[in-house]
Every structure is written in C-alpha cells, then in structure tokens.
Amino acid sequence: MSNPEATSFGAAVDVYDAARPEYPREALEWVVPRSAREVVDLGAGTGKFTRLIVESGRTTVAVDPDPVMLERLHTLLPTVDARPGTFEQIPLPDASVDAVVAAQSWHWADAEAGLTEVARVLRPGGTFGLVWNIRDDSVDWVAALGRTIGQSNAEARFEEVARVEPPFGELERAEFRWSTTVTRDDLVRLAASRSSYITADETERARVVAAIDELLATHPDTAGRSEFVLPYVTHCFRSRVSDPPLDYAHALSPARGWWRGALAIVVFVAAYLAVSAVLGAVGFAIEFARGELTLEQLESGLIPFTPVIMLVNNLSLAACIPLALVLQRLFFGARVGSLSSVVGRIRWRWMLRLALIIVPVWALYVGISIVVEPAGEVRIDAGVIIMLAIVVLTTPLQSAGEEYGARGLILRAAESWFRNPTVAFVVGLVISSAVFSLAHLAADWWLIAYYFVFGASAALAARLTGGLEAPVLVHATNNVLLFIPAVLYGQLEQGIDRSEGTGGPFMLFPMIMCVLAALISWRWGHRNGVVTTAPSPVPPRLRRAPAPRTA
Structure with a gap:
C-alpha cells in the first residue's frame, strides 16, 4: 500500500466517519457464510462494516494501516480486536479465520500479494468477501453529483480489481439496492471524505463545494429542497479457498x-x-x-x-x-x-x-x-x-x-x-x-x-x-x-x-x-x-x- 491516498483518510477521520454510508445487513449475510465464526475486516477504517460483523455475534478482528482510523474504530467498538496491518501483511497466523472481508478498501491493495496473504490466513474452505458501496448513477442528479465531485478510486476500479485466482475458486457476485436521506451538508462531507479531496489544496476544495451548491440549486430533482434521497448499489463478491485435496x-x-x-x-x-x-x-x-x-x-x-x-x-x-x-x-x-x-x-x-x-x-x-x-x-x-x-x-x-x-x-x-x-x-x-x-x-x-x-x-x-x-x-x-x-x-x-x-x-x-x-x-x-x-x-x-x- 505505497499509494499515499490509501493512508490519507486518518487526516479527515471525523468527516470520514460521519459521511461514509452504512452497509445493508443483507450484504453481510450474503458475503459471510453462517458457519463462519472468526472474521477479519480488512481495511476496516472506522468500522462501518466491522459493526455489522460484531452485531452478528462473530469473533471479529479489524485490520487497517492507519493508526488514527484504528483508534477511532477502537473508540466506537471497544471490544473489537483492532490491529495495524495491510492487505499484503495481515497480522494473523496461518489458517486462523473462517472469513476475510474487505469493504470499500480492496481497490487499494496489491491484488496478487493480497490474495496470497488472504489465502494464508483463511482456513481451508474459508470465504473471501469484497464489498463496495457505489452511488446509483442511473438516477440523473446522482450521476451529475458524480461528475461534480469526481470519480473515486473505488468507483473507478472496483470492477477491475474484483478478481481472484487459485487457491480461490469461482467468484460469485450479488447486488443490493438501498437508499439514504441526506442534506447539503452531508453531501459536502461525503466529498470531503474522499482521498482526492483530502489530498487537494484549498482552492480545489472550495471549487468542489461551490459545484455541489450549484448542482443542488439548479437541478430539477434537487432545487428548492433541503433533503435528498441518495440511492446506492452495494456490490458484493465472494469466493472460497479451495479445499486441500x-x-x-x-x-x-x-x-x-x-x-x-x-x-x-x-x-x-x-x-x-x-x-x-x-x-x-x-x-x-x-x-x-x-x-x-x-x-x-x-x-x-x-x-x-x-x-x-x-x-x-x-x-x-x-x-x-x-x-x-x-x-x-x-x-x-x-x-x-x-x-x-x-x-x-x-x-x-x-x-x-x-x-x-x-x-x-x-x-x-x-x-x-x-x-x-x-x-x-x-x-x-x-x-x-x-x-x-x-x-x-x-x-x-x-x-x-x-x-x-x-x-x-x-x-x-x-x-x-x-x-x-x-x-x-x-x-x-x-x-x-x-x-x-x-x-x-x-x-x-x-x-x-x-x-x-x-x-x-x-x-x-x-x-x-x-x-x-x-x-x-x-x-x-x-x-x-x-x-x-x-x-x-x-x-x-x-x-x-x-x-x-x-x-x-x-x-x-x-x-x-x-x-x-x-x-x-x-x-x-x-x-x-x-x-x-x-x-x-x-x-x-x-x-x-x-x-x-x-x-
């Protein structure tokens, strides 16, 4: 994870935690099999997906390279085992967990090294899950918002990086559609939680905020409103480690x-x-x-x-x-x-x-x-x-x-x-x-x-x-x-x-x-x-x- 944007989120941890959307419970139930008892949330951030795992009653280990993000996660979920680590260096012994999930994070990984490391910590037959929350740009004003704030690394690459290779088996896919109600300030915070905004200068940040305001004031679906329904599609992928022969x-x-x-x-x-x-x-x-x-x-x-x-x-x-x-x-x-x-x-x-x-x-x-x-x-x-x-x-x-x-x-x-x-x-x-x-x-x-x-x-x-x-x-x-x-x-x-x-x-x-x-x-x-x-x-x-x- 040599990309500086991948570890930039700690600088805006408050905005990140407030702005990033939650995940539908159906995503967890589909990605992580019922038989899995020990689960790793890889690239856990502030624990948005970790919370779902914990609430399901599973033993959970949260791994993230950013100490600031881990500290916030530990504050929000004090019982979770939170450890510093990366996709390529997971701080767990061989064959020690039933499932590994990377929610809104795998696009930052070195895929080849990451898959090898995930396979190492999974037990035979264990599950590897990938999850991305992507705004539904089939809605016109949402597509316009995407053009306004720019395409994130997740949006640009999740289809490309959702790949597996041996020892993983077939990669399955599912989508879950849902929506949340947001305000103008929520949308500004959402933009401010993105790595491109965090690493930008003040001029570029001001330009993004002004563009959001103009969109909301002029688009027919948003003009004159204080709240907006923001639709999402949660894209989920899963694959199992092949059993040893x-x-x-x-x-x-x-x-x-x-x-x-x-x-x-x-x-x-x-x-x-x-x-x-x-x-x-x-x-x-x-x-x-x-x-x-x-x-x-x-x-x-x-x-x-x-x-x-x-x-x-x-x-x-x-x-x-x-x-x-x-x-x-x-x-x-x-x-x-x-x-x-x-x-x-x-x-x-x-x-x-x-x-x-x-x-x-x-x-x-x-x-x-x-x-x-x-x-x-x-x-x-x-x-x-x-x-x-x-x-x-x-x-x-x-x-x-x-x-x-x-x-x-x-x-x-x-x-x-x-x-x-x-x-x-x-x-x-x-x-x-x-x-x-x-x-x-x-x-x-x-x-x-x-x-x-x-x-x-x-x-x-x-x-x-x-x-x-x-x-x-x-x-x-x-x-x-x-x-x-x-x-x-x-x-x-x-x-x-x-x-x-x-x-x-x-x-x-x-x-x-x-x-x-x-x-x-x-x-x-x-x-x-x-x-x-x-x-x-x-x-x-x-x-x-x-x-x-x-x-």
Whole structure:
C-alpha cells in the first residue's frame, strides 16, 4: 500500500466517519457464510462494516494501516480486536479465520500479494468477501453529483480489481439496492471524505463545494429542497479457498464429531443384518417349501447354494450399495456420487481399461488353480444354467455391495476420526478389513487371514486409485470366475465350507494375488492419469475447524 491516498483518510477521520454510508445487513449475510465464526475486516477504517460483523455475534478482528482510523474504530467498538496491518501483511497466523472481508478498501491493495496473504490466513474452505458501496448513477442528479465531485478510486476500479485466482475458486457476485436521506451538508462531507479531496489544496476544495451548491440549486430533482434521497448499489463478491485435496479414503475427515463415523458404521451393520434376515427368511421359506432345504442342513451351517439362496444372498449384499449411499449422505452430508470416486461418479472408462488387465490375469489364476486341483466332472442341466445366469448377472452387484459397504462407508467413516491421513488409513484399513473378514463367518485362521488381506488390498486399491472402481472390478472378477467353475462342478450344492481345517498354506497364493491386483491397479491408474485426490465432499456446515498449518 505505497499509494499515499490509501493512508490519507486518518487526516479527515471525523468527516470520514460521519459521511461514509452504512452497509445493508443483507450484504453481510450474503458475503459471510453462517458457519463462519472468526472474521477479519480488512481495511476496516472506522468500522462501518466491522459493526455489522460484531452485531452478528462473530469473533471479529479489524485490520487497517492507519493508526488514527484504528483508534477511532477502537473508540466506537471497544471490544473489537483492532490491529495495524495491510492487505499484503495481515497480522494473523496461518489458517486462523473462517472469513476475510474487505469493504470499500480492496481497490487499494496489491491484488496478487493480497490474495496470497488472504489465502494464508483463511482456513481451508474459508470465504473471501469484497464489498463496495457505489452511488446509483442511473438516477440523473446522482450521476451529475458524480461528475461534480469526481470519480473515486473505488468507483473507478472496483470492477477491475474484483478478481481472484487459485487457491480461490469461482467468484460469485450479488447486488443490493438501498437508499439514504441526506442534506447539503452531508453531501459536502461525503466529498470531503474522499482521498482526492483530502489530498487537494484549498482552492480545489472550495471549487468542489461551490459545484455541489450549484448542482443542488439548479437541478430539477434537487432545487428548492433541503433533503435528498441518495440511492446506492452495494456490490458484493465472494469466493472460497479451495479445499486441500484429500485421498478417497480420507475424504470425510473434515466432518465435525467422531460420533458420525461410529454411528454410521453401527447403523450400516444393523441395517444390513436386518435386510439380510428378511430376504434370507423369504429365501429359506421358498426352499423349505420346494424341499430343497432341510432343518438338518440349516443347523449344520452348510447351507446349499441353490439358485434361490444364491439370488437372495447376492441381493442382500447388493442392498449395501443404497444403504452406504444413504448413510454417507445422512451422517456426513456428502454427495451421493462421492462414495463411488473422488470425481463424484463411477469412472466407467477407467474400469474398462483396468478390466483389460485384471480379467485376463484372474482368468489365468483361476485356470491354474483348476489344473493344479481338478474338481471332478462338469455337469450342465437346467438348474446349472439358471445358477450360471444368476452368478453372472447378480454376483457383480453382490461384489459391489460389499465394496461400497466395507471399502466405501466403513473405511471412510473410520478414517473420519483422524486428521493425519496415514494414521487414519491404518486404523480405517484395520477396522474395515476386520469387519469384512468377520462377516464371512470363517472358523479357519487361514481363511480369516485371507479375507483380511483381501479387504486390506481392496482398501489400498481404493486409496491409490481414488475410488471403488478397482476394488469392485477385482472383487466381481474374482467371485464370478470362481463361482462359474464351482457351479459347473457342483461344488456349491453342499454349501461353502469355512470350518476349521478347510484352509492352509495354499491360501498364500490368493493372498498374493490380492496384493498384486492392488499394485496393478495403482500402476495402471497412474499411467492412465486417474485422479486420486479431490476436495472433501463434506459441506461447510458439518465441518470442524481445521488444524493450523505449520511453517
């Protein structure tokens, strides 16, 4: 702020405070979001806009380079934290406030340096607001007044300087029209409060006053009157600091309240069990009626996977998709699509490209498994064809449901408890993988370890690729390619045995395959330019105050 006019107002502080118009409350309500609790009034002057901020109940810091103006502000608003400073040097620590407003002042700033400094003191997602009170010169006598007293720096430049650049996002704009009643003396004081008048000599000042008097005496709208309605347009601009990019798994971490993640997980598990119980009861009833299921089989825990039981199982797990979407929206206010990926949708093209590698690799893996351990004779009949159709059509939904639940909602909900992304991921991975493993009800420790590694690898893939496409693809490919031969060889007719002793060291091979799939997904995603981070989808109203940035 090297321009001497910018710091000239202290020489006319009494006139400035008396003459400058107030601001409509609507301007504050539009510029400063309701969620903002700590606000800086930058270039505060005598506190015209500061007063509105204080009256709204927010913690307020007023900053101005002129000590005389600050002294008057402190006299008028003794409870306000008033500090000397400039647009380019704000006397506040990093990431310390929710909003910064420059009312009738930003035209004096070095915009580039000022924006950098404002971004420094704002918390992620914080708001920067610009406000100018400009006389409405669409009214003829007001336009004539402007020509008489000359155009101020604010009037001349506010459109030009109302600009932002990264890390700020889109600049929004609003206008509020209002008016005030003034007298001849008020108009003279208004002219006298302008920097051009303050820095002018006595001859020029006298000329301005005489011109005002002549205008008021001769213009049809003002002649013969002692009071005049002076219309204003308050031009407001606002922009938010872009959030720091977060990885997929850590996306919900800005949410306020640890209970959100905990309750989301509990409600999800309870809701899934309820849906599964209802659909399972229907499926069992049908199979009991058809004679395809007996009480002895039910008591043994080895339930045969008939077409009906397979369909019910897959649909129960597929229901996890809407459950996870709804619960993330309910507890975190996040956009539904954000559960699919950091870009807010399923990236089908990326999934197809990954399938070109994963599907052949998994087909080879399953083929080798069949060759190493032959499963018997292939049988094809009407029941087998129906079962194959159910496997092919609904197993991908079943797999997606498990991923949306475990690697989507549970992983992200658990990570929401921690700010540190590494700590969050370790905890989230352990919790989501443990739930996933326990849900398979295996009694063999090798199987339990396999399911845990499967879940951990899927969580890693979700984090490294920025979404659930890779985990869903790997999961669906694995299940479909394993179920197809199991159906053809009749292995599902006795149910899936997860009892103690059914696993063994041979389970290390599928564990390695899971880790390999995660690494392939990461490398292929990196090569294809897949986006892996994005701003958090949690809305500002549900966010906690971010931790201050360190130097």
